[in-house]
Amino acid sequence: MFNFIQLALPLIQAPMAGGITTPQLVAAVANHGGVGSFGFAYSTPEKIHADLVSAQSLTSGPINANFFVFSPVHLPSNQIQANAIEALRSLGVDGAQSLTIPAEPFYPNLMEQLEPIWKARPAILSFHFGLPPDGVIAKAHALGIAVGISATSVMEGLAIESAHADFIVAQGIEAGGHRGQFDLLAEDEALSTLALTAQLAKHCRIPIVAAGGIMTGAHIQNGLAKGAQAVQMGTAFLCCDESGTPPSYRHYVLHKQDRPTTLTNAFSGRPARGLENTFTRTMQNQTTLPFPIQNTLTGPLRQWAVAQNDAEYQSLWAGTAYAQARSMSTKDLMQQLRNEFEAEQ
């Protein structure tokens, strides 16, 4: 079974759903001392199988397959649906004019998505937004697969430990992408990565992985100093040669560094952190549909923006420390992180 001790660098490249975590990125991280992760949240079983086979042909290192734990959701009233569509059409761009309300099913069937996992048996299976259904963790363990789950509070961390998962990803408020909180109605304590890591390390016995704003070898050491056994880094890999980040998105991460990041639910219906752009500013306080219906609703607009090379209407998920992202091969980034990490020891 996977153990963090086997890593040359105690680092998980974060799963990033939406085409960023290519087999080439995942394999390069796993070949250079870390864990490479796939963000399979919205992927079909066929795509999951193909990506795992492809990565496993490129590496025998540790691979993590990550999924969202979706909660049952219903469409709100016709009036709210009409307001949500109108808010997007009012953006006034071509890509928003023909959007339509999504039909059921509103999210993929997790048990079907997991079928290729039981066959390919990656080293790690991980979940975001909550605990997987009963029996999933035991099945993973029976097949020698370790399980990790994101937490944004000590309460969530304790629930993860009670469910017999193997590690907790401590996701701080600095983190790019969706906040992994289990219950959207509960108050968000918004703890920083280092504060949450320290609290989880104090209250839980299973390993803690610090995530959020970690960009350098010195940052990795800071996470370990608070009691983490490893770190999870997403934004740091966005501009690697092997990642699937669209060129216009990369350009903003590397060259629009005066922009703040913001937490918005306007793209998906759930809070997620990314670079502020015209979409996040204009959609503030507008009606949105619940997660992930809003995500499906805005999908064609975001794809249109990618095709137009227009980053003002894409979800530019990135953590608060995005200005430290490096544009280079994954191999070189892993080597630089390792050098920085060892220099701090």
Ligand SMILES: Cc1cc2nc3c(=O)[nH]c(=O)nc-3n(C[C@H](O)[C@H](O)[C@H](O)COP(=O)(O)O)c2cc1C
């Ligand atoms: C573009 C992007 C997509 C993400 N998608 C996922 C995902 O699919 N599953 C997940 O567990 N976390 C996802 N995250 C969050 C990461 O797991 C992690 O918490 C975050 O990247 C850490 O902060 P950092 O981006 O500052 O390194 C995503 C993050 C980014 C930047």
